[in-house]
Structures are given as C-alpha cells and as structure tokens.
Amino acid sequence: MLRLADGVVPQPDLVVRFGDLPTSKPLRRWLAELPVDVPQVHVRDDASWQDPDGALSDVVVAAPRMLLEALAPRLAHGGPDPDWLASWQALDVAAVAAQDRLLDAGSEATEPWLARELTALLPPSSTLLVAASMPIRDVEAFMAPREQVRILANRGANGIDGTIATAWGLSLARDPGDGPVVVLLGDVALQHDVGSLLAAGRAGVDLTVVVVDNDGGGIFHFLPIAEGRAPEIERHVMTPTGLDVAAIVAAAGGTLHAVGDRADLLPAVRAAVTEPGLSVLHLRTDRTANRELHRQLEQAVRDALAG
Numbered sequence: 448m449l450r451l452a453d454g455v456v457p458q459p460d461l462v463v464r465f466g467d468l469p470t471s472k473p474l475r476r477w478l479a480e481l482p483v484d485v486p487q488v489h490v491r492d493d494a495s496w497q498d499p500d501g502a503l504s505d506v507v508v509a510a511p512r513m514l515l516e517a518l519a520p521r522l523a524h525g526g527p528d529p530d531w532l533a534s535w536q537a538l539d540v541a542a543v544a545a546q547d548r549l550l551d552a553g554s555e556a557t558e559p560w561l562a563r564e565l566t567a568l569l570p571p572s573s574t575l576l577v578a579a580s581m582p583i584r585d586v587e588a589f590m591a592p593r594e595q596v597r598i599l600a601n602r603g604a605n606g607i608d609g610t611i612a613t614a615w616g617l618s619l620a621r622d623p624g625d626g627p628v629v630v631l632l633g634d635v636a637l638q639h640d641v642g643s644l645l646a647a648g649r650a651g652v653d654l655t656v657v658v659v660d661n662d663g664g665g666i667f668h669f670l671p672i673a674e675g676r677a678p679e680i681e682r683h684v685m686t687p688t689g690l691d692v693a694a695i696v697a698a699a700g701g702t703l704h705a706v707g708d709r710a711d712l713l714p715a716v717r718a719a720v721t722e723p724g725l726s727v728l729h730l731r732t733d734r735t736a737n738r739e740l741h742r743q744l745e746q747a748v749r750d751a752l753a754g
C-alpha cells in the first residue's frame with residue numbers, strides 16, 4: 448500500500464524510529480520522501496548513523512526502553528488520536544480487499560497468488576526463507592498478517608546465490624518442536640545453488656523447496672528495458688534457464704510435487720512438510736503475464752486508495 452499511496456496516507460508530525468534500518472523498501476522510500484519539516488529521530492543504543500536515504504534529523508543514543516519510560520510521563524498530550532490509526536487501517540483494508548478480489552477472480556496459480564496462499568498454508572512454527580528477486584517482493588505485498596510463522600530472508604547480501612544452502616542450515620539448526628523449513632525461490636536462484644540441492648538430498652535434510660519457475664529472471668520485466676524487448680535482452684538479461692526441474696529433483700533424490708493448478712498447492716504443501724527428506728514443489732508461471740498481473744494489481748490498489 449505504501450508504495451502506491453502517494454498523498455493518500457495521513458502524514459505524521461514526527462517519526463521516531465527504533466531498531467535497525469527497516470527491511471521494507473516501500474517503507475524506506477516512504478520515509479525518505481516525507482517532507483523535511485517532519486522530524487525523523489532514530490533511537491539506538493550505539494552512536495552509528497544508519498541513514499542511507501538521508502532522512503534522519505537526529506540520532507538519540509539511549510536505551511530505547513529507558514528513554515520511553517522517562518519520556519512517557521512528561522508528554523503533554525490528550526491521548527492518542529483514534530482517527531490516525533483508523534484511517535491507516537481503513538486504507539490497508541481497502542488495498543488488501545482490492546488485491547484479493549483480483550487474485551480470487553483468477554483461476555491460475557500465479558506468483559502473487561502463490562505468495563499469498565503459501566504463507567497462509569504453512570503449519571504453525573514453520574520457517575519460510577524467501578529468496579531475493581520477486582519472491583521477497585511478492586511475500587511483502589501479498590502475504591496476509593499471521594502468527595506462528597517465521598519469515599527470513601538474507602539481508603544485506605541481496606544475492607540470489609546460496610539460498611538453498613541457507614535453508615539447509617536453517618533446517619539443521621532447528622530446535623525440538625520447531626516446524627518445517629520451507630524455501631521459496633525462483634528458477635534462476637535454484638540454478639545458482641543446484642549444488643546445495645544435490646547435497647541436501649544426499650544428506651537427507653528435511654527441507655521443502657518451492658520453485659517458482661518462470662524460466663528466467665521475472666524481476667527484469669519490471670525494468671524499462673523489458674518494454675518491446677529485443678531478443679538480446681531476453682537472452683542476456685532475462686536469462687531463460689530451461690531447467691529440467693524434475694531431472695534435478697530426481698538427481699537429488701528428492702520428491703517432486705508439480706503444482707499445475709491452484710488445487711494442487713494444499714495437498715502438495717501438506718505432503719512436503721510431513722514427508723522426510725527433500726521435497727520440491729514446482730510451479731510454472733509466465734514472466735510476461737506476471738508483469739501484467741502486477742500492473743493490474745497495482746492499478747486496483749491505486750483505485751481503491753483513491754476511492
């Protein structure tokens with residue numbers, strides 16, 4: 448919503464930030480684009496200035512809890528403004544409803560649909576590792592808030608390499624009682640880390656790999672160079688992988704679950720997270736149609752926010 452909410456969401460008088468730099472790019476951009484007369488203060492317990500966008504007006508070096516406890520009684524205010532939160536919530540509800548209407552109207556297992564459904568279907572105590580590129584963007588945009596699932600992504604290192612190795616490590620590092628580990632990634636990310644998949648299969652690691660196979664880097668369709676694209680762009684930027692996922696899974700000794708349509712997802716997830724060893728869900732999508740669907744979703748949200 449924040450990415451599409453130009454001038455619609457209520458503007459703050461003051462931003463007080465705790466903790467690390469926000470991971471969400473739309474949130475960071477929104478903060479960076481607030482008018483300069485909205486002070487933005489970062490409270491942290493060391494003096495480092497984490498502000499790549501130049502949005503901060505001040506850094507307060509203090510233990511956040513102690514600072515808040517000392518400040519709260521001294522704030523002269525008339526209590527929270529109920530309209531502020533309510534207007535944010537109303538916009539959020541409208542944006543999500545608009546997205547959901549469009550996703551529900553379709554019948555294909557698309558990438559945004561998968562992000563929404565997979566995150567809803569995961570059993571309690573699951574860990575979902577989300578790869579760079581469209582998976583992390585789609586999970587941020589389409590996942591409904593829920594509890595009992597841990598969502599992780601490699602931060603700082605935005606590489607698509609090593610994603611399966613990370614998931615493997617997460618699986619091995621589980622404590623008793625922790626749920627399954629699932630990794631959501633594209634076919635190029637899979638190609639970059641096929642070695643880890645083979646090794647994970649050989650080592651008998653319990654892992655569910657969900658491959659969104661749009662035969663290349665779907666994210667690059669969101670770049671201006673994708674318009675009217677030349678064969679060279681298709682070959683050298685989109686980089687179709689042509690992966691034979693079934694053969695790779697067979698070589699890794701894993702179990703393949705082809706997700707051909709929407710109805711296949713639930714039984715595939717159920718089977719994958721309960722069977723031992725390596726399971727791979729394979730969903731084929733179309734990069735060009737995916738770009739168009741995102742355009743429609745963005746327009747639906749813009750219309751809902753404007754209305």
Ligand SMILES: Cc1ncc(C[n+]2csc(CCOP(=O)(O)OP(=O)(O)O)c2C)c(N)n1
Nearest residue numbers: 580581606607633634635636663664665666
């Ligand atoms: C190690 C590494 N090489 C190259 C890139 C540049 N890069 C970013 S996204 C991407 C394509 C990813 O394709 P895929 O994993 O299939 O996901 P999709 O874009 O289809 O969602 C590439 C090559 C990168 N981030 N990391």
